Amino acid sequence: MPDAQTLTLISPELLLSIFGLLILLVDVIWREKSQSALPWLAILGFALALAATLYIWGSNISLFAGMYMVDMFSLFFKVVASLAGILITLVSIDYLRQRTPYRGEFFAIFTFSILAMMLVASSASLLMIYLSIEFLSYTSYLLTGFLREDKKSNEAAIKYFLYGAVTSAVMLYGLSLLYGVTGSLNLTDIAAAFSATVDSTVRMIALVSTMLVLAGLGFKISLVPFHQWAPDAYEGAPTPVTAFLSVGPKAVGFAALLRVALTALPQWVLPAPPPAPVKEIPLVLAVVSIITMTLGNLIALRQTNVKRLLAYSSIAQAGYMLIGVVAVNLTGNSPFSGLNGILIYLFAYLFTNLGAFICVIAIENATGIVEIPEYAGLVKRAPLVAALFVIFFLSLAGIPPTVGFIGKFFVFGAALREGWLYLAAIGVINSVISVFYYFAVVRQAFFEAPKDATPIRLAPLVTLSLVVSAALVLAFAIYPQPLLNLAAWSMGMVK
Amino acid sequence: MDLIVFYLFATLAVIAALGVVALRNPVHAALCLAVVFISLAALYVLLSAPFVAAAQVMIYAGAILILFVFVIMLLSPGVDQGAGALKWQRPLAAVFGLALAVELILVLASAVLPAARGQYTPERLAQIGDVQAIGALLFTDFLLPFEITSLLLLVAMVGVIVLAKKRVRS
DSSP: OOOHHHHHHTHHHHHHHHHHHHHHHHHHHHGGGGTTTHHHHHHHHHHHHHHHHHHTTTOOEEETTTTEEESHHHHHHHHHHHHHHHHHHHHHHHHHHTTOSOHHHHHHHHHHHHHHHHHHHHBOBHHHHHHHHHHHHHHHHHHHTOOTTOHHHHHHHHHHHHHHHHHHHHHHHHHHHHHHHHSOSBHHHHHHHHHHOOOTHHHHHHHHHHHHHHHHHHHHHTOTTSOTHHHHHHHHSOHHHHHHHHHHHHHHHHHHHHHIIIIIOHHHHSOOSTTSOOOHHHHHHHHHHHHHHHHHHHHHTTOOBHHHHHHHHHHHHHHHHHHHHHTOOOSSOOSOOSHHHHHHHHHHHHHHHHHHHHHHHHHHHHHOOOBGGGGTTHHHHOHHHHHHHHHHHHHHHTOSSSHHHHHHHHHHHHHHHTTOHHHHHHHHHHHHHHHHHHHHHHHHHHHSOOSSOOOOOOOHHHHHHHHHHHHHHHHHHHSOHHHHHHHHHHGGGOO | OHHHHHHHHHHHHHHHHHHHHHOSSHHHHHHHHHHHHHHHHHHHHHTTOHHHHHHIIIIIIIIIHHHHHHHHHHHOOOSOOOOGGGTTHHHHHHHHHHHHHHHHHHHHHHSOOOOOOOSOOHHHHHHHOHHHHHHHHHTTTTHHHHHHHHHHHHHHHHHHHHHHSOOOOO
């Protein structure tokens, strides 16, 4: 039986488990009568988990025989997860009402998927990483296919599941190799075992197993060539779930990647002092990053469905974030460590991309429109949504004064500091390309005449979450200090 | 003696595994899978882990394989007639699969695996008991993964029921 201190430190996870089960239970007992209360129960759970996370803010301790780290790095992701949970639940309420009778189960599974995000962020052993990523995957598959009557939703779930099953098997193979070589599941012990051996062939094993693990994490993050599921799954999934898929698994995929890279494999990832050549793993990641952002952006140029467009855009965004991983260097006291760049970028991306998807949901809920040509004249029909689209797209493209600019600034800054000039240059060129497709949507909305000029009525909850995410996108751009502090503190994980 | 048994069952497992992917008739493939599972169970016995071996036979060869056979019976897919539209994938898959195999063999054959031996040696296991050791670990060091697995299974179960059951509520 864990003691009281342990229970306090895992209280966000405990709260979410309790609320997930509670939602299932209330749904079973009160059935129809409880339907409208269930999402609020989920939101209460997320809010309490957020409060609990802030209560244990500043902890730095490892629990359960070194398997579970409660440090600033993981607490950062727990804050992100609970905020995403609240926003997505708010916009799901209206969306689901007409589409599925199983709303209780939806909110329960969704609560568990946020719990799984928190678990991934804290995992510090290969077993926990695998288990919590599988947990997150199962809930994501289920949510993707949740609209049983909708063929596209079914197709999306099946594609997502088959792809995910294969990549997670490949990842498991890589994890078992790491375990076989080092004799430990614990990330810090793995690092110790690696630094204790002088045999040069061990380097090859580290490289091969890392590549296999990267297949599984790359699938979660939607890196090329593990991205093919993303457009179909994003298009077919219920749109609030698409919003979740585009931020949740991606964020914690990066969390797991960083945790493995910096805790278990620092020797193979972190750069040596200058005369030493660039190491293999960062080099591979740099190539993947270039292909990911370029391919994502080029294909996005040709999309006419806004959900598919945002899917390819989110693939490209993953490429930019990966630059931060390539350029990680934790020595010295530079404001550009790469690690803080990714964290700031992830935070910015979370609210921006959620905001963009909430815009899509607002329009889809009222009219069913998801094709970009039908967005013509949106500014006359729903001026608020059209205006906020501009803000979110500015932020996704990384143009000031939005929080997306701050994220790109710190990621590209780290690349420049570490001498990855061409990587930063390709990143900037890609950002310019992305402006074309983002503003194709804006052009339709602002400068084309509407075919049907009836105003679009927005549900109050959707409007609320739209305004909240837009406010955050602008507020953190004008006053980024809390974000900079937050990201700097989270770096305490590596010493 | 151990080594002979190891090579016997290891060879059997590899051959049967090839059968799983190469045989055209899904029932034959499923039977090959049973052979793989049982050979692996024999390897676990060699590693002085009889409990894992028994679990392997009961869960994999028993429950999971039976489930596979049921699905095959219910769907009755017939004999695979070749790849059809995905024909070009076969040679490509073979090339990439071989490349990975060569890579892994080269790496594993050249490296001296420095893995540390765990604290549970065969002598110690014989002293405290195999099942007891697993049980104690499951509720101490591995408590968290154990509890998470239970939640994961619950969610999977609820989700499958939602996706698969006949529509009753509307």
